[in-house]
Amino acid sequence: MLKIGLIGVGHLGKIHLKCIRLAREAYDLVGIYDSDKELAKRVADDYHTTAFPSLEALIAAVEVVDVVTPTSTHFAVVKAALEGDSHVFVEKPLTETLDEARELIDLSRRSGKLVQVGHVERFNPALLALGDVPVQPYFIEAHRLAMFNPRGTDVSVILDLMIHDLDIVLKLANDEVAEVRASGVAVLSNTPDIVNARLEFRNGAVANLTASRVSLKNMRKVRLFQRDAYISLDLLEKESQVVRLFNPGATDLPEQGQQFPLETPRGPRIIHVDQPASGPVNAIQMELESLAASIRDNRPAAVSIEDGYRALELAQRIAEAVAENQARMPDPLS
Known part of the structure; x- marks a missing residue:
């Protein structure tokens, strides 16, 4: 120990x-x-x-x-x-x-x-359930909405909430961000409480993220769209759904899940719907145990210090884009 x-x-x-x-x-x-x-x-x-x-x-x-x-x-x-x-x-x-x-x-x-950064959503069962499902998204949509809580308002909603999804998006897209556009509003605190960001990656993939801490309900969802597949992650309910298209007679069609025939302009296809299960976990316990395993096995941390840096760097780029956008907006009180 x-x-x-x-x-x-x-x-x-x-x-x-x-x-x-x-x-x-x-x-x-x-x-x-x-x-x-x-x-x-x-x-x-x-x-x-x-x-x-x-x-x-x-x-x-x-x-x-x-x-x-x-x-x-x-x-x-x-x-x-x-x-x-x-x-x-x-x-x-x-x-x-x-x-x-x-x-x-x-x-x-x-x-x-080793330094491991606590991006705990990496250990969310909805994300873990993807397992070996091939992920190569062309478009990612993420919503992280929360009811107002004064705790955490010392920083903007970007560092408070959105940074979770930035880490996930960077992991799933597995590419460098080429362009950032963002806007945000400070509603109840002195820093932005709701922010929307559009990220464009070098390979052409796009991510659209919204984070709010002034919502009437909680939501933590990520949706991925890629060729012949749609993946939905509900990080709050800890559930995932994978919808994929296969050619009839495909040898790699999974046995588990539901199948439906579909006629498309490209010919007959099979829709396969699966809700992969990953048992309940204590995510914080799991991430702490993963660090111990990394130390024991002399391998990189599951969420490395470099991962933490990339998420922070992207968060700062979004904050700068929000500030630039606000500077262009007319002051309604002037």
Whole structure:
């Protein structure tokens, strides 16, 4: 087992603490640290662990740190952990700035220590259920809508919510973004609360993403359209549906699922509809356990620090596009 310490015991930190306990075959929880010493003591008492007096003391006592602190602190905490010879799990987004992220990438490579970024949707059962289904989308549509919650409004909806789908889209499209167009509005906070972005990839694929934290209902859906296939992912309900077209008599037609004949301008085809199942998982526990496996097997992290950088870079490009678009809009109060 790897000795692990948790840094940050707020709302999400407590969830991580429970998941570390569940991952008992992978980790031995050594203790916790939080800049709020009274909170750290209360949580340590509740969870029967040790509250360390300083960040440095905790890092010195462990092999892995789990960083669940405000984004503004990620750079300093992760840097201290890497310099202290620890592997790192850090919640998304990786850092506040690209310069900070680049410095951490360099430090991670020089230290030989892994950094995994907490893009937890990579471990959503709806996405995991795709398994070996071939994915080469020409068009991607993503909607991530949430009811307003003051927690998280210290950053724009791009870093708060959309960044989840940016990571998924970058993974599925597997290409570089050539062009970004975006618009957004600050409705209830001082930063954009609803943003729409259109991404064009070098290979011609297009992604259209909308993120809102001022909606009347929650929604987390991703739809992929590709040649002879449509894939729908409901990340909230953790369900997926794959609709594919096959030629009659095709040898690769899956046995499971439903089949329907269809006449098309290109001749008769078979519609195959499948809802691949992936059993319920604890996504946070799973991502923490995946880091332990990567350390043990000496292989890259499932969501590498470079992945975290790419999502952050794209988020900043979208934020810049939103700002440019707002600058062109007339001020209704002038």
